[in-house]
Amino acid sequence: MSQELDQMRVRREKMDELKAAGIEPFGRRYHRDHLAQDLHEQFDQVDKDELLEQENMVSIAGRMMRKRSSGKAGFADFVDRTGKIQVYARKDMVGDEQYHIFKRADLGDFMGIKGDVIKTNTGELTIRAREITFLSKALRPLPNKWEGVKDPETIYRQRYLDLIANPESFKRFHQRTAIIKAIRKYMDDHGFTEVETPILNTQAGGANARPFITHHNALNIDMYLRIATELYLKRLIVGGFERVYELGRVFRNEGMDLQHNPEFTTIETYAAYWDLWDVMDETEGIIKAAAKVVSDDGKITYQGTEIDLGGEFKRITMNDAVKEQTGIDFKEIKTDEEARQLAAEKHVKYEKWWSKGHILSAFFDEFVEDTLIQPTFIYEFPVEVSPLAKRNQENPEMADRFELYIAGGEMGNAFSELNDPIDQKYRFEMQAKEKANGNDEAEPVDLDYVEALEYGMPPTGGLGIGIDRLVMLLTDAKSIRDVILFPTMRPEKTADGEEEK
Secondary structure, eight states: OOOHHHHHHHHHHHHHHHHHHOOOOOOOOOOOOOOOHHHHHHHHHHHHHHHHHHHHEEEEEEOOOOOOOOEEEEEEEEEEEEEEEEEEEEEEHHHHHHHHHHHHHHTOEEEEEEEEEEOOOOOEEEEEEEEEEEEEOOOOOOOOOOOOOOOOOHHHOOOOHHHHOOOOHHHHHHHHHHHHHHHHHHHTTOOOEEEEOOOOOSSSSSSOOOOEEEETTTTTEEEEEEEHHHHHHHHHHHTTTOOOEEHHHEEOOOBBTTTBSEEEEEEEEEEETHHHHHOOOOOOOHHHHHHHHOOOOSSSEEETEEEOOOOOOEEHHHHHHHHHHOOOGGGOOHHHHHHHHHHHHHHOOOOOOOOOOOOOOOOHHTTGGGOOSSSSEEEEEEEGOOOOOOBOOOOEEEEEEEHHHHHHHEEEEEEBOOOOOOHHHHHHHHHHHHHTTOOTSSSOOOOOHHHHTTTTTOOOOEEEEEHHHHHHHHOSSSSGTTTSSOOOOOOOOOOOOOOOO
């Protein structure tokens, strides 16, 4: 710590030197006409002698990340948002004052460099400086350039240091943006309209989850941060939009682990006249479009396991998937009591009020989910755990719902939407009973949504995909915190033990 304080003291002294020389240590606008990547693409293949003849003058700007100087000349690496470019500065070319600035600069300082493009004797593309402009002083030393930032607390609390020091992290967040763009393009190309719906709701619905509660002072009512975008989007289907999607943040007041953060990003899509089979095709298309960002053939490696996203995704019912892993066929189980007895025998935790459908879902979670490494659609979910999905026509105990699993985790949830207002009201009432029995995550009764359905909603297929988990998969990130720029963190303790406000 004392070493860092010493370095900070020296940097402040250099800041004062700049001021004394009439140079702003925290400068103003600088015009650059090239980025590092542009220069490499344009000149990497050009011969050294040809570059000298061309005398291409360019202006760049970036953060100094490495410097090697001695006597009257020196080299430095500058980094911008696209990559790294080397700079060569000579005292006889830039003058005493500017070379002094270059030589006294610290790693982390920002500069603008105007010069000609050359190649060194080793063939490295380089900007030979003709003019140096100091742009901003870094008053704290950067992390060790060889070790980067390894401490998870620092990575997540001070993401800017992670981005500066860890190129793989910087790349991952650019890939996240590209993945989201690819998904939006897929949706737009398939006739969907992007919309925005309220984040503050008068009641939280559309998913089984515990909400965050806040208070609206002017109306003097409690409000809820949305836990899903579903019910508003389906109101738009009632209104005639036919194909809509929303990509944005939702909030759930639940635990945090490698796959859960209290606020996270989802995309929900709804298409009139579709059913779950159409939505399966849509989901597969979205995943493949996103995978193209990181892999031309759809093959990726996640935590050491190769996964093929380029081929046809497997499709299997929940009952058959459980049967494959356990040998138990829930179609042969006739009563809820028999299902609960089976759960006790197999050491599967259950609530005393659970029905056969709840038990089947629990068996899937316990014995099947972790085994689904290659992309697999699990369909035909019990109605009890699918309060917003249409019943299966052949087997009314099951819902026309599916979830997509990859690498042992859920990537998407979809179904043929329940558009029968009478059945929907009944399902809400059943959820209310579950809430009374202690299920804090049960759906509330949303009579306004039921009223919307009473005006008529066409047959509709709906889908929800967790963007953060998809980015984790495609960028080989183990934790959701690695793909959220500023994840939720417990406040740090101050020296007196109090939490910082």
